[in-house]
Amino acid sequence: MTGFIADYFLEDDGEDEQDTFLDETDEEFDGSDQHDDEDEPVLVIEPQAISLANLKREHQQEEFASNAGSPDVKLKIGFSCNCKYFNAEKCSSFFKEGELLSLRMSHLEMDNTVLDMVVLAQIRSHLHCGEETAKSKKGSQTVRKRRRLDYYYEGQKICRDTFMYMHAVFKDRLAALVQHYLENGVTPRMHGNKGKLPKHALDVNDIERVVTFIHNYAEENAVLLPGRIPGYKRDDLKLLPSSVSKVAVHKLYSDSCEVSGHRAVSERTFYRLWQQYVPNVLPMKPMSDLCWTCQKNSALLVKASKKDLEEKTEALVKAEEHLWQATTERSFYNSKVQECRRVLAEKGVSKLLEPGNSVANSSNDFEVHYSFDFAQQLHYPHNPMQPGPIFFKTPRKCAVFGVVTEGLPQMVIFLLDEASITGKGANCVISLLDYFFENYGLKETHLHLHADNCSGENKNNALVQYLLWRVVTGKHQRITLSFMVAGHTKFAPDSMFVLFKRKYRNSKVDCLADIENVVRQASPSGVLIPQLCGDEMGNVIVPMYGWNSYLLQFFKKLPSIKPLHHIECRRDGSVMCKILSQSEPVTYKLLKCDPDDVPCEKPATLVPEGLSNERKMYLFNEIREFVAERCKDLVFPNPTIQNKVQSDENNNAVYAEVLTPAPPHTRGLGSPKKIPHGLVKKMKLA
Structure with missing residues (x-):
């Protein structure tokens, strides 16, 4: 049958190169197939002398005709055939200018299956496939030796090349469609391998061996960290050491298959099966700020796996207790944030106050939750296309401190140039918080603060004494200071800093004003608010005060502040402390004098040393x-x-x-x- 189809595209000797399967010059041509009732003289073409130029032209035309359906045919120069089906002229002249190209483009837009059905419909309508010929000029019919296919468009006969160009099909594809029609009729074509598995396809045993190997490797080498790990959304992870790569694991798998005599899958298939069946086993990314207690507990669990039941139980209880503490404090933080959002929504508060406002302290009877933290310092000038030499130098530094109101949400970012900063200790943190409360705060009666466990900046006696000073002097009625569990301190300020740093990395920065603009542009909706603390010349905008020595005149130090996570300041000069949110409270009296003797004035300002x-x-x-x-x-x-x-x-x-x-x-x-x-x-x- 293949040879039979190939005959459709073989030219008879002495025949026109652009002829179809059979035409008037063929021996078996019957005029009744085209015009049964018409008697027309047969056009006889006299042979002519063939020159070298004619042979070259004919070869070019034949090559163009064989690729008439190719998308690579230059569309700008148009298409022209060499037949004489249209009043003894080219059939391509039957079409208006641009019509043939438009038809071709419409067929190119079709899906392959749809285009096949269009061509098959044409084949079904115009294929001469009877057993005998239908010659009107002869009394007896002969057995058909070859089948003939005619091509029409809107009743006008066209040549094969015009048909292939119009439908954007190749010579081989047209032959394959004829073959398919003779065997299956007008039905969609399907690939012969559809529904069949190749010889190298994986079976169930191959997949099971890969999955079992990864599970066994993870049991021996994975690090089990309790709770949700930063950077990952799953909580059932088994993290391999960061020094282990998937390439190394596949090498071990291949070696084990070679020893056991089983077939080993390729690296690409190994990675695909890993991702599909064991997605909770991953090589650990190099991280920072991980909980050291969790890492020690995980190492203890790995060591205890080979010991007796009592030691295993002790290690497991210790890890679960720490995880329970972290989870409890995280839930407490989330509940305070949700409560603040609800309260501010009910009160109709949608944004922070602006500097220079005249709203009195403690004039709004509700509780507001704030969180504050330092971010990693910046260096400027900064260029996204970093010049090579500056990589090894130390540009000018700018510290970043932020206070977040999660209920809105909004964050004030303080920018402290190295010429106007007096350090990042307790005096700096208290001065920035004091400036925030006076200029941006909502003048609430009850205040709840959250911070991380950094003792040098946040968890110290000076900050507790300052908050107690605000309550005693009537600036607030009650203030609660809470700390996140060490190692589990990711909270709202970190997500806000990400918005700023992401924009900063892609911005050109030359001065503090540029950094201020980057903060504004990082959040067009006004979530981030910049606040300069000084300029490049060392002029101070946000003053720093000597709170540490000033507050010691009126308040005592809190004993054993390190294990505490919740401290509540009261009007009588006492603080109520808790180790955890569900622990029993312990009260300490820190005020040395009568509450009325505590002055409302702030301490003396600190003058920055500036740049050396x-x-x-x-x-x-x-x-x-x-x-x-x-x-x-x-x-x-x-x-x-x-x-x-x-x-x-x-x-x-x-x-x-x-x-x-x-x-x-x-x-x-x-x-x-x-x-x-x-x-x-x-x-x-x-």
Whole structure:
């Protein structure tokens, strides 16, 4: 049958190259197949001399005709056949300009199955496949030796090349469709391998061996960390050490199959089966800020697996107890956040107050929940296309501190340049919180704060004394300070910092104003609010106070603050402490004097030291070239010129002070001030 179909596309000797399967010059042609009732003279073509140019042209036409259905045919130059079916002219001239190309494009848009059905319908309508010929000019019919296929479009006969170009089919595809019609009729074609498994397909035993090997490997090498692990959504993970890769596991699997005489699957199939059947076993990512207690408990469980039942039980109880504590405190934090959202929604509060507001403290009778934390410090200038040399240098630093109101949600991000910062200890944290409460806070009566377990910044006596000072002086009626369990401290500020850092990594930053704009652009809805604490010249915007020594005058230190997770400050100067949210409370009296004797005034301000001369010179020589021209003198001025200007300003101040006469009540008291030699010289010159 294959040879029979191939005959459709073989040209008879002396026949036109673009002829169809059979035409008027074929021996078995019967005019009745096309025009049964018409008697027309047969067109006889006299042989002509064939030149080399004609042979080349015929070869090009034959090659074009064999690829008439190819999408690679250049559409811009159009298509033209060489037949004479349309009034002794080319059948392609039957179509209007662009019509043939439009038909071709519409067929190219069809699905392969739909296009097959379209062509099969044409084959069914115009294929001559009877057992005998139907010749109207002869009295007797002969047995049909070859089947003939005609091509029509809207009643007009066309040639094979035009048909293939119009339907965007190849010569081989057309032959395959004819073969399919003769065997199956007008039915969709299906691939011969459909429903059949190849010889190399996996069987159930191969899959079971892969899954069993991964399970056994995980039982011996996986690290079991209780609770949800940061970066993963599943809570049933078995994490392999970060030094183990899937390639190494597959190598061990292949070696074991080779020893046991079983077939080993390829790496790609091994990874696919791993992902499909054992998705909870993963190589651990290198992480930071993991709970050290959880890691020690996991190591203890691994060691106890080979010991007696009593030691196994003890290790398991210890791990479950720590996990229960972390889960309980996380649930407590979530409940406070949900309660704050509900209260603010009921009160109609949708945003924080703005700096300079005149709302009185403790004027809104509801409880608000805040969380605060430091983020990793920034370096600027920053360029997303990082220049190579700056990678090995230390640009200017900017600390980041944030206070989140989860009920709204909104976060105020404080930006502390290294020229205006006085450190990241208790004085800095308390001063920033005090500025937030006075300028952005909702002036609530009851306040609940959440922080991490960092003792140097948050979990210290100075912060507890400050919160107690606010309650005693009437700025709040009650304040509760809660701490997350160490190692399980991911909370709202971290998610807010991610928004900011993600935008910062893709932004060009040259000065503090640029960082301020990045904070605003990171959240167009106004979730993030920037607050500069100072400028590049060291001028202070958010003042820092010496709270630590000031508060010790009125409050005692809280004994054993480290294990505590909840501290509630009361109006009588006492604090109620709990180790966990469900523990029994313990009360301590921290106020040394009567509550009315505690002053409302703030302590003295701390003056930042600013940048040292060495640091200024380093930034000027090493970092200045990486800053935009508009910011060079602002961020990295020449320290020599800056020092000279400051010296002149100081001398002018002293000169003005000398020339100013002393007040009458101080004249004659004490010895006169000694005038510097350089200033005396300037005075004489003046």
